[in-house]
Amino acid sequence: MTRIVALAAGLGEPSTTRMLADRIAAAAAAAVGQPASVEVVNLREFAHEITDAALAGFAAPRLHHVYDLVGEAALIVVVPTFKASYPGLFKSFIDAMEEDALIGKVVLLAATGGTARHSLVIDFALRPLFAHLQSVVVPTGVFASPHDWGSAGESALQSRIERAARELASLLAGDGSGRGPDDEIDLFSDTMLSISRPD
Amino acid sequence: MSTMQFGIFTVGDVTTDPTTGRTPTEHERIKATVEIARKAEEVGLDVFATGEHHNPPFIPSSPTTTLAYIGAQTERIILSTSTTLITTNDPVKIAEDYATLQHLVDGRMDLMLGRGNTAPVYPWFGKDITKAVELTIENYQLLRKLWSEPVVDWEGKFRTPLQGYTSTPAPLDGVAPFVWHGSIRTPEVAELAAYYGDGYFANNIFWPKEHYIRLINFYRQRYAHYGHGTPEQAIVGLGGQFFMRRNSQDAVNEFRPYFDNAPVYGHGPSLEDFTAQTPLTVGSPQQVLERTLEFADYFGDYQRQLFLVDHAGLPLKTVLEQLDLLGEILPTMRAEFDARRPAGVPDAPTHAARVAAKAAAENEEVPA
Numbered sequence: 001m002t003r004i005v006a007l008a009a010g011l012g013e014p015s016t017t018r019m020l021a022d023r024i025a026a027a028a029a030a031a032v033g034q035p036a037s038v039e040v041v042n043l044r045e046f047a048h049e050i051t052d053a054a055l056a057g058f059a060a061p062r063l064h065h066v067y068d069l070v071g072e073a074a075l076i077v078v079v080p081t082f083k084a085s086y087p088g089l090f091k092s093f094i095d096a097m098e099e100d101a102l103i104g105k106v107v108l109l110a111a112t113g114g115t116a117r118h119s120l121v122i123d124f125a126l127r128p129l130f131a132h133l134q135s136v137v138v139p140t141g142v143f144a145s146p147h148d149w150g151s152a153g154e155s156a157l158q159s160r161i162e163r164a165a166r167e168l169a170s171l172l173a174g175d176g177s178g179r180g181p182d183d184e185i186d187l188f189s190d191t192m193l194s195i196s197r198p199d
Numbered sequence: 200m201s202t203m204q205f206g207i208f209t210v211g212d213v214t215t216d217p218t219t220g221r222t223p224t225e226h227e228r229i230k231a232t233v234e235i236a237r238k239a240e241e242v243g244l245d246v247f248a249t250g251e252h253h254n255p256p257f258i259p260s261s262p263t264t265t266l267a268y269i270g271a272q273t274e275r276i277i278l279s280t281s282t283t284l285i286t287t288n289d290p291v292k293i294a295e296d297y298a299t300l301q302h303l304v305d306g307r308m309d310l311m312l313g314r315g316n317t318a319p320v321y322p323w324f325g326k327d328i329t330k331a332v333e334l335t336i337e338n339y340q341l342l343r344k345l346w347s348e349p350v351v352d353w354e355g356k357f358r359t360p361l362q363g364y365t366s367t368p369a370p371l372d373g374v375a376p377f378v379w380h381g382s383i384r385t386p387e388v389a390e391l392a393a394y395y396g397d398g399y400f401a402n403n404i405f406w407p408k409e410h411y412i413r414l415i416n417f418y419r420q421r422y423a424h425y426g427h428g429t430p431e432q433a434i435v436g437l438g439g440q441f442f443m444r445r446n447s448q449d450a451v452n453e454f455r456p457y458f459d460n461a462p463v464y465g466h467g468p469s470l471e472d473f474t475a476q477t478p479l480t481v482g483s484p485q486q487v488l489e490r491t492l493e494f495a496d497y498f499g500d501y502q503r504q505l506f507l508v509d510h511a512g513l514p515l516k517t518v519l520e521q522l523d524l525l526g527e528i529l530p531t532m533r534a535e536f537d538a539r540r541p542a543g544v545p546d547a548p549t550h551a552a553r554v555a556a557k558a559a560a561e562n563e564e565v566p567a
Contacts, residue, residue, distance in 0.1 A: 055467030058406045060476055185386040185417060191332055195390050196425075198340040 002036040002172060003073035004028050009043045009090035010080045010112070017112045018042060020144050021078040023158070024110055027165035028076060032172065039073075041066055043093055050089060053096035067097060071181070074106045074172055075135075077126065081113035085125040094129065102133040104179035106171045108164050110142035119143040136176045140164040203536050204547040205529060206246025207239050207522070208281035208438065208505040211259035214512035217460040222512075228258045229265070231515045235508075236269040238519050240276040242526025245547075248279035248311065248505060253287075253320050263296040270304035277549070278304060281400075281438075281505065282313025282381045286331050287324035289358065290338040294345035294366045301371045306550025311379035311400055311436075312339060314388070330357070332387045339378075339391060346375035374557055377548040379436055379503075382414065389414050393421030393433070398548065400436035401498075403478050404507060405463060408497050411437075415498050432545050436503035437494055440479050440510075443524050447482035453517075454481050461511035484528045492535050500540050502547040 006025040010017025021040050029036040043050070049063035059067060079086040109126045113119065122141035130137050142164050148157040186192060209232060215222040223231065236247040247269065249259045259265060266278040278300070283293060293310075300308050314331045315321075321328040337355045344351050345366040354360040370376065379398035382388035383406070392399040399418040401411040419430035427433070442454040451470065458470045458481070467473075474481055480490040495501060506525065509518045546552065 052468040052472065056405070056464045056473070058410065058476070060468065060472060187390075191336065191387055192390055194333075195336055195387065195394050 002032045002034060003069075004032070004036055004038045004076065005069050005073040006038070006040045006076035006078060007043060007070070007090075007093075008040060008078050009087055009093070010078075011044050011047075011087060011089065012080075013044065015042075015044075015080075016144070016149075017078050017080045020110055020112055020142070021076060024076050024078065024108065024142060024161050024165065027158075027161045028074070028108065028168050031162070031165040031169035033169065039069060041069070043089055046093070047089055050092045050096060054092050059096060063096075067101065070097075071101055074108075074168060075102070076108045076110065076168075077130075078110040078112070079121075079126065081111055081118040081121045084118075085121065086111075086129075091129075094133070098181070100134075100181040102130070102135045103181050104177045105135045106138070106168060106176055107135040108138040108142070108168045110144070110164070112144050114145070116143075116145040116147060119145070134177070134179070136171060138164055138167045138171060140167055202540065202546050203501070203533065204245040204277065204503045205532065206244045206248065206277070206279075206503070206505050207235070207508050208246075208248040208250070208279075209235065209259070209509050210250045210281075210507070211252060211257045212462060212510055213256040213258060214462060214510065216512040216514055217456045219514075225258050231509070231518075232258070232265065233269055233272070234515065235518055235522070236276070236278075237272055238522045240273045242522050243529050244276060244522075244525070246277045246279055246503065246505060248281040250281050251284050251315075252317070253323065254317055263300045266308065267300055267303050270300070270307065276307070278308040279379075280310045281402075282311045282315070284315040284320070285312040285338050285342070286314050286334040287320055287326050288338075290342040291345065291358075291361075291364075291366065293338075294342055295368075297376055298346065298366065298368050298370050301376050301550075302368055306371050306374075306554075308550075309377035309379065309548065311381045311398075313381040314385070326357075332385060333357070335388065336391060343375070343395065346370050371550070372554045372557075374550065374553045377550075377553065379434075383411060384414075386414065386417060389418035390421055393418050393427075394425050396422065396425065396427035396434075398434035398436055398502065400438070400503070400505075402438040403494070404438045404440050405477065407476050408478065412497060419499065428545070429543070431499060431541070432543065434545065434548065435498060435501035436505065437498060437501055438478075438505050438507060439491060439494065440507040441487045441490075441521075442481045443484050443487050443521065445483060445524075447486060450481050450483065457511040457513055465511075484524050487525075488528045488532055488535075491532060492539075495536065495539060500536075500544045502545065 006021040008018040008021035025038045025040055029038045046063050049060045053059045079090050109122050111121045140163050142160050144157055213228045239247045249262050251262050253260050262280050297310055351361050351364045379400045380388050380392040381400040403411050419433040422433035423430045442450050444450040455470055480487045508521045
């Protein structure tokens, strides 16, 4: 079964970001075309744990569970636009993750913003971050400004959501980048071998 | 005394007491370290270990000086380190310094090697932090050579070659100090410990136990792989930390301001969350006893337990009281660990036992 986790990084309650996350998650589940489990995680509920993890260097059990979920699923990331970027809480969530947790993972990027003028936040803030994390990012990013919730026709929000969802499903059906996080200890690295071969 | 060894390890931080706003001077902190070590012996502990740091707010930049001074004022306690920087120290100087210490204290010492993770210390000592693992391996291989071969010819990547070099003094009784390797992230360090049959130490302080279990299990398996014994016979040491008072609520109330402002985890998780999620115990002596005994369930029966007691700005008087309380539960702790210990789990290493083992091995080699 395909597992999909949507991370909603909106801090308000109720949240447009959460609303967008729900819609993309539903579209992705439909696009996958086979039984899929979909879970939406509201980062706001983990704000304390995220700060604790940033300071203590390990995740409390509730947050650890979220990292485990993310590690086993395709990812939908939905952030609000704060001061030309994603919220600090979202970055702290990513910072407290294991270094290679998102390598090769298929990720759909989405954002909300107060006006359409913020729409490049996906390409200028989120994409570089996920390039660093070595994820496989879906080509279509989904940006929603207030106008989009009343739009219609071919360029309407829902059609962009569905396009991105189809791209996600298509990437999931393939081998992605062919890479993933590697937890195994490499006994045959040069450094490892140098230990048992002194001189 | 040496089925299992119990002791304390110090980071040597100079930290402001958050309840009084007072910061001890370096002089006071250095003298307090000596007093804490003497107290550790007085209450019946087996080991005192000091860290090594080369930046404020830490005082232990010269561990063998401090350990030798403590050695002159104690009779029984084993002096060790937590850790000695194998990356930035010249292995030739480590060989000399610790062999000298070994002679001065009649074998009552060992050492724990670690990489050190303070980035600027590497360039200050002319080293490249990106080569830390390679430095660890090469320097340790040279250190062993210096302690086991009378005349050393050696060439490596990181230091001037040696031709016809003799490290003096040679180790006491021809037996090099026992070496522990401390690490919590790096499989290469566990592999190094396993390959040579040395001890492996996990600090077991800051993180949930799962972080440490993985590498300890790896070390145990590789120890067996290299033919030193079964995985259960590998030599494991663990850290731990506690704050205790006879009444557990008193311990919580008194320790909370120190916890909340502590370096490393202060201003983060609550005391309650941190004690639930990491090995820190704040409570009664009975609670500390029970929690410590659980370590063997998670990590297997082990050889050395070191506690961190003098940190976060706790005043000397309080630290000494902690040691008194530890001394009170120590006999029960020893007895309980011994009672659960399966046959075949080796005793903690001592110089006398290693000298005896060497003599036994040499006798076997002599044809009858």
